[in-house]
Amino acid sequence: MSRRIAVTVILIAALLAATTVFAQQRPYNQIMKDIQTTFANLKKSLDASGVTAAAAPAGGRGGGDEEAAGAGGRGGRGAPPNWDQAVRDSAVQDAAKLQGLFKETEDFWGKFSTHDAMNFAKSAQDGADQVAAAAKANDPRKAQAAYAAIQKNCGLCHFTHREETGKGFFIKP
Numbered sequence: 001m002s003r004r005i006a007v008t009v010i011l012i013a014a015l016l017a018a019t020t021v022f023a024q025q026r027p028y029n030q031i032m033k034d035i036q037t038t039f040a041n042l043k044k045s046l047d048a049s050g051v052t053a054a055a056a057p058a059g060g061r062g063g064g065d066e067e068a069a070g071a072g073g074r075g076g077r078g079a080p081p082n083w084d085q086a087v088r089d090s091a092v093q094d095a096a097k098l099q100g101l102f103k104e105t106e107d108f109w110g111k112f113s114t115h116d117a118m119n120f121a122k123s124a125q126d127g128a129d130q131v132a133a134a135a136k137a138n139d140p141r142k143a144q145a146a147y148a149a150i151q152k153n154c155g156l157c158h159f160t161h162r163e164e165t166g167k168g169f170f171i172k173p
């Protein structure tokens with residue numbers, strides 16, 4: 001093999017490797033936009049149960065950012081939840097979609113081996129799983145608590161890995 005051909009082959013191989021790495025994933029902010037829409041939609045389904053607050057602190061690490069705040073309110077203990085089956089189904093669907101989106105998020109950070117970000121994305125998947133289980137079990141209080149637990153991960157990851165530039169956001173691996 002002549003030298004030029006060898007170099008060309010190597011270049012093509014490198015290019016293919018690079019394109020597969022990048023082609024595997026859509027732009028990160030599109031994942032985030034999807035997450036935001038689905039997460040807001042899910043919240044509506046949970047609030048439609050009439051139980052608007054997590055009964056107990058959701059637990060988990062850290063916490064205390066502006067995105068996690070704002071829970072609190074009514075949610076009379078004892079009264080049977082008035083949670084429409086169709087709305088619960090929609091909550092289960094949104095939670096399942098979020099699980100997929102946070103898996104996509106986890107894979108994104110996996111390429112940088114950014115372990116804390118991968119863990120935030122993993123905890124968010126667990127939270128979404130719990131929301132789905134609680135919606136199936138007609139337990140809006142648990143669903144709201146799990147929702148708050150997901151939300152903590154938004155705040156924690158943004159705090160560490162998102163940089164506001166005034167014109168948009170930067171990713172900080």
Ligand code: HEC
Binds near residue numbers: 035150153158161170
């Ligand atoms: C594992 C880290 C991580 C988690 C978890 C996470 N985000 Fe993000 N998010 C980021 C980073 C980094 C950016 C900045 C990159 C960008 O905007 O392209 C961002 C950007 C965003 C944006 C701005 C997108 C744009 O450019 O318009 C929204 C909205 C958003 N996130 C919502 C959420 C919500 C809601 C949650 C939780 C339900 C969440 N994110 C969870 C890392 C995360």
